[in-house]
Amino acid sequence: MESRNTQLAVGLFVIIGVLALLFLGLQAANTSVVTNGDTYKLYAKFDNIGGLKARSPVKVGGVVVGRVSNISLSGDYYEPLVEMTISAEYNEFSDTTSVSILTSGLLGEQYIGLNPGFIDDTVEMLKDGDQIYDTKSALVLEDLIGQFLFSQGND
Amino acid sequence: MHTAHSSASVKPETHADDDALVVIDDIDFAHGFGAHQVYRGLSMRIPKGKITAVMGPSGIGKTTLLRLIGAQLRPQRGSITFAGENVHALGRSDLYELRKRMSMLFQSGALFTDMTVYDNIAFPIREHSQLPEEIIKTIVKMKLEAVGLRGARHLMPAELSGGMARRAALARAMALDPELIMYDEPFAGQDPISMGVIVKLIKELNESLGLTSIVVTHDVAEVLTIADYVYIIADKKVIGHGTPTELQESDNALVHQFLHGEADGPVPFHYAAPSLAEDLLGAKDA
Amino acid sequence: MLDRIAALGRSVLDSIAGAGAAFFMLMRALLGKPQLRKSWPLLMQQMYSVGVLSLVIIVVSGLFIGMVLGLQGYTILVDFGAEQSLGPMVALSLLRELGPVVTALLFAGRAGSSLTAEIGLMKATEQLSSLEMMGVDPLRRVISPRFWAGFYSMPILAIVFSAVGIYGGYLVGVRWLGVDDGAFWSVMQSNVEWGQDILNGIIKSLVFAFVVTWIALHKGYSCTPTSVGISRATTSTVVTASLAVLGLDFVLTALMFG
Numbered sequence: 241m242e243s244r245n246t247q248l249a250v251g252l253f254v255i256i257g258v259l260a261l262l263f264l265g266l267q268a269a270n271t272s273v274v275t276n277g278d279t280y281k282l283y284a285k286f287d288n289i290g291g292l293k294a295r296s297p298v299k300v301g302g303v304v305v306g307r308v309s310n311i312s313l314s315g316d317y318y319e320p321l322v323e324m325t326i327s328a329e330y331n332e333f334s335d336t337t338s339v340s341i342l343t344s345g346l347l348g349e350q351y352i353g354l355n356p357g358f359i360d361d362t363v364e365m366l367k368d369g370d371q372i373y374d375t376k377s378a379l380v381l382e383d384l385i386g387q388f389l390f391s392q393g394n395d
Numbered sequence: 396m397h398t399a400h401s402s403a404s405v406k407p408e409t410h411a412d413d414d415a416l417v418v419i420d421d422i423d424f425a426h427g428f429g430a431h432q433v434y435r436g437l438s439m440r441i442p443k444g445k446i447t448a449v450m451g452p453s454g455i456g457k458t459t460l461l462r463l464i465g466a467q468l469r470p471q472r473g474s475i476t477f478a479g480e481n482v483h484a485l486g487r488s489d490l491y492e493l494r495k496r497m498s499m500l501f502q503s504g505a506l507f508t509d510m511t512v513y514d515n516i517a518f519p520i521r522e523h524s525q526l527p528e529e530i531i532k533t534i535v536k537m538k539l540e541a542v543g544l545r546g547a548r549h550l551m552p553a554e555l556s557g558g559m560a561r562r563a564a565l566a567r568a569m570a571l572d573p574e575l576i577m578y579d580e581p582f583a584g585q586d587p588i589s590m591g592v593i594v595k596l597i598k599e600l601n602e603s604l605g606l607t608s609i610v611v612t613h614d615v616a617e618v619l620t621i622a623d624y625v626y627i628i629a630d631k632k633v634i635g636h637g638t639p640t641e642l643q644e645s646d647n648a649l650v651h652q653f654l655h656g657e658a659d660g661p662v663p664f665h666y667a668a669p670s671l672a673e674d675l676l677g678a679k680d681a
Numbered sequence: 682m683l684d685r686i687a688a689l690g691r692s693v694l695d696s697i698a699g700a701g702a703a704f705f706m707l708m709r710a711l712l713g714k715p716q717l718r719k720s721w722p723l724l725m726q727q728m729y730s731v732g733v734l735s736l737v738i739i740v741v742s743g744l745f746i747g748m749v750l751g752l753q754g755y756t757i758l759v760d761f762g763a764e765q766s767l768g769p770m771v772a773l774s775l776l777r778e779l780g781p782v783v784t785a786l787l788f789a790g791r792a793g794s795s796l797t798a799e800i801g802l803m804k805a806t807e808q809l810s811s812l813e814m815m816g817v818d819p820l821r822r823v824i825s826p827r828f829w830a831g832f833y834s835m836p837i838l839a840i841v842f843s844a845v846g847i848y849g850g851y852l853v854g855v856r857w858l859g860v861d862d863g864a865f866w867s868v869m870q871s872n873v874e875w876g877q878d879i880l881n882g883i884i885k886s887l888v889f890a891f892v893v894t895w896i897a898l899h900k901g902y903s904c905t906p907t908s909v910g911i912s913r914a915t916t917s918t919v920v921t922a923s924l925a926v927l928g929l930d931f932v933l934t935a936l937m938f939g
Contacts, residue, residue: 243722250728253736257837260844261879267866268772268847269873297871304871465814494816505811519815571815 278328279306280368284339284352289320290378291350292341298324298352305330308352324352334363340376350378416575416607417441417464422473424456424463433459434470435631441575446601446608448622450615450653451629457611458502460628461577464609465499466490478574495523498573502580504564506552512539513548516567523571538566542596558589565596575607576600582614590614594621615654619643627653703899710820710828710898723826731792731827732834736841738791739784743842746783747849750774754850755858764860768869771850772843776873776882777938780843782930785889788835789922793897796827797918800901801911809902824898831894832887839886881937888929893922 289311298306306326314321326333336357343350357363357374366372419439425432433456441447451457462468464475466482474481477493485493506515516535520526526534539545542562552560561581568576578597582590598621601608612618619625619639627635627642627650635642635650642650651657668674754770800823803809812819847869854860873879897918904914 243725246729247725249733250725253728253733253834254837256736257840260837260841263844264776264840264847264879265875268776268869269875269879295877462810467810467813491816491818494814497814499811499814501807501811503806505807507808508806519817522815522817 279325280328280331281309282324282326282333282366283369283371284322284324284375285314285319285371285373286322286341286375286377287319288377288380289322290341290343290380292322292352292378293350296349296351298326298354300330300354300356305354322352331365332359333357333366334359335366335370335372336363336374337366337372338374338376339372341378343379414442415440416443416478417609418476419460419464420474420476422463422470422475424459424468424470432631437473437628437632439626439633439636441607441609442624443607444601444605445623446597446610446621448618448625449609449611450613450618450625450627452653453613455628457613457628458579461499461579461609461611464577465494465497495571496573497575497577498568498571499577500561500564500568500579500581502583504552504557504560506555506560506564506567508552510552511548512544512550512552512555512563515552515563516548516570519567519570534570538569539563541569541600542566543592556589558585558592561585561589561593562596565593565600569600569604572604573606575609578608578610578612580612581610582612582617590617597621615656619654629653699903702903703895706820706824706899706902707828707895709818710824720821720826723822724829727826727830728834731796731830732837735788735791735834735838738787739838739842740845742783742787743780743845744849746779747771747775747846747851748853750779750846751850751853751858755854755860764854764858765864765868767850767854767860768865768867769872771854772847772869772873773878775843775846775850776878778930778934780839780846781882781886781889782926784835784839784842784886785893785926786923788831788838788890789893789897789919789926792831792834793893793918793922794915796831796894796897797901797904797915798911800824800827800898801904801906801914804902804904805906805908805911824902828894828898831897832890835890835893836883836886839882843882885930885933885937888933889926892925892929896922896925 292308292311294308294311296308297304298308306324308322309325310323312321312323313319333354334357338355338357340353340355341350342353417439418441419437422434422437423432424434424437437460439449449457449460459468463470464477464482466475466485469483475483477497480493482490482493506512507518510518513535516538517531520531520534535548536545539548542565544559544563544566547555547559547563552563555563581593581597585593594617597608597610600606601621610618610622622639625636625639625642626633629649635645635647637645642654645651645654750771751767754767755764758764758766758770800809803823809819809823812822851865855862855865900914900918900921904910
């Protein structure tokens, strides 16, 4: 039957499409969809965010725990305020936690590194909407070179 | 078939047209935005149960006339009624309902090239009825028998000769037992034998089924043998009409030229142009 | 001078009428009650000729484009010592841009042109008129199944294209040039996101499918029914559809990633 063969071929075609989609979803994309489950937000102010962008990863010891969801200027002195969306799975950061803007490799993407602080009875855990005050800004290459040249000149 | 005879019985006030299936009343038609005028003030009456021939020189828009009757085209002025209904005033679904009662044999046959002859003829029946396949089979075989192609039902349209394709198309046109069949140049490009076959078929179908037929053609000799009434179109309107014998005796110069195939006359041999001497010597627009 | 202005006016009227006709053609083809019993086999038939038969050219071009991306990307990235970024480079190029766009261009050339020619030929041989005179709406019978077949097929083809392309990049980058296997996939995974990249690519491809199929069908349906007219319409389908795809791609990219 001609129409049966046609239907069979179309069925196979659709199956190939679904398999290709599965391949893309499972093999190529990041499947641990960190920011799609329950999340909470943390804020941090920096002097300089360098090349940080919305959607840059937030990592703890190299493990992605969230993403930068918004960057804005705040306060009287227009300081960059970074909003981070963190997976609710990781909700045990103490308020002594520090954040820094790091670079993966010499020329790579910039991301936020969270360094969990110590925990004892006197510290509280960070909650949704809290701000982290212990921040370290991005290393800006031009500044570094400038400092290097300056210190060379002093010798 | 469930062709809607019920609605045909509801006749409006047109008593004078009781014997006419199709009435064309004073239509104007132009292609595009008035770029190419085809008809101006054309009127016709197609009598029921008769064979009406519409003749005229090539390029006069005879096919356009059939498309106007089928409401594929819309005239700028005037009206066309089929069985008392103005075809251009109908809504889309009513129009499609009405078209089941008419049928058209296209010049090229217009068989669907991706189906066998059998499926081509079964197509309109399958589309418009819920009949079981057994009954469709019987109907299709009878239609094919009528045109002498019962043995060719498993062939594809590409495998048929021109004459056979036209006969198969005729079988398809009859599939729903329409009240009106319009033939668009049925004799064009046929050898004498298949021409004879088609002339015979048109005549027989008309007599046995009581169909109304409109035959659009410029093959004078063939059509005059079977036509009950003849219209001749030229210069955007009807220039003569009557029974074949009346027309043969007509003293209208244009009618005379057309029926007798004279090269020059009211329809000039030359396309409109400046005189030859002017064209060759003057060389205004060389 | 007045003639020129009149000619201009007429061509403007014509093109407005053309756009309007294209719009109404699609509306009438797609609206109205569907008849599943009749349209399902027609859709299958068209999915076969539009989708399945385009699969080979899509797979082959996808594989080669992926391999070329792998090769070119590697030679550029290795200078910066960043060859581990080969994975995301190949994957993002394919998912965001090349998959949807190249598929749409190939589709316009392979399936779009044949749709136009087929419908043009049906028009020239009076098959469309004959359907109408039989009381069967050619828009529903001929145009509608072809439109849906194109609309469903192209995203599937684009997904297959991207998947095969990524595999091609993997073959060249990892198997041939020796990029680390684990790094290739893991760096890709940390940079490719389901919603942002894959889904947006599919949305692009749906838009292209709509536009390319529509153009192809309308060019065929409105062509001059002669051999010259059909060949012009076929050419015009490929040209118009390709330009439309490239133009729309810019707009969509600006909206999605800008």
